Amino acid sequence: MTENLAVLGSTGSIGTQTLSVCEKLGIRVSALTANSNIDLLEKQVRQFKPALAVMGSEALAKELKLRLADTDTRVSYGMAGLCEAAAIPQADTVLTAVVGMVGLKPTLAAIEEKKNIALANKETLVAGGSLVMKNARENGVKIYPVDSEHSAVFQCLQGCPEKKALKRLILTASGGPFFGRSAESLENVTVEEALNHPNWSMGAKITIDSATMMNKGLEIIEARWLFDVPVAKIDVVVHRESVVHSMIEYCDNSVIAQLGVPDMKIPIQYALTYPERYPCDVGTLDLAELGTLTFAKPDPETFVCLKACKRAMAKGGTATAIVNGANEEAVRLFLDRKISFLKIGELVNASLDNVKSKQIITAEDVFEADKAAREYILANY
């Protein structure tokens, strides 16, 4: 069980829910980071009294330092600050909830310092999965999933010591706001419509990823690395209610599922308390009230990001960093209203065909691929 936690991205959707779990369980917090939300970070520092607080820029760090002059909290900024928070001596675990592949360097820094990782930041594994898992193995570090599907798989796997008994993973997907729609009908959807997720309240980037189903593609790659299962053995089923969080199938065709109300506090807490369980501040699941749970096939012809992720995984090396970087840039352009919704999937697939991939030897290979993918998108949107 985690005793002392560093939270990267503490002002976001996962970050704030993580702090409410910490408060409830009495987990101490030694570092907090935010990109720009200085008011919330200040409030969090006053409540949790961490040794270190990190802002995105030098200017914001200066202001935070002034505001925190009456406290013992040190203030830092930028990537160096994030890495410092990730490696802070007091913490035994680092929860990574920044958005995007900006989380890769700090995650590697935390692993280097032998911190266990509670991983929400899936882009890190998508971009640099082979490297992260290799470094974690070499440093004897555990990576606990926070993503609800991966937490579900992790929970289903408890009591299955024999890997060879596992036949396949079945990841559930809500399908987002547009499941069932044709590509033609999605031509003019607005940012507001794409941000209107039926079941989950999350940050903007992952909400758009959910609408394009890139999120599920990223999660297939994330699962491949977390559980060391080939992509051919990872299936996706659309489940609109987001109650079955994912399943595993054993060689005897027995299927085990994890269910619960759609509330990220459950997987966040399990990542922090594993292998123990504690009461959690979420609703109970009332199946009779729900009445029906539905399942359907995904539609990769309309939601082409799913295909891009599978193609990238088959290509290997930096190809997954390329689709991830391209997607981060394309989502930003969509949120800035510079491209249409369907253009996101088009650009992500095009990046894979046009940006050269190579084997990952060092983190630098991942950063170069990410940069090349972003440049490709900016030159071709």
Ligand code: NAD
């Ligand atoms: P969010 O946008 O709500 O919060 C992101 C956090 O990261 C904020 O604290 C922000 O200040 C910080 N941040 C953003 N950009 C940064 C940058 N460039 N440098 C440093 N810090 C930066 O996002 P979220 O929904 O909490 O998601 C966080 C991560 O967790 C993502 O990788 C997402 O895919 C994953 N995730 C989220 C959920 C969810 O329910 N929200 C579920 C599963 C996985």
Ligand code: MG
């Ligand atoms: Mg998920």
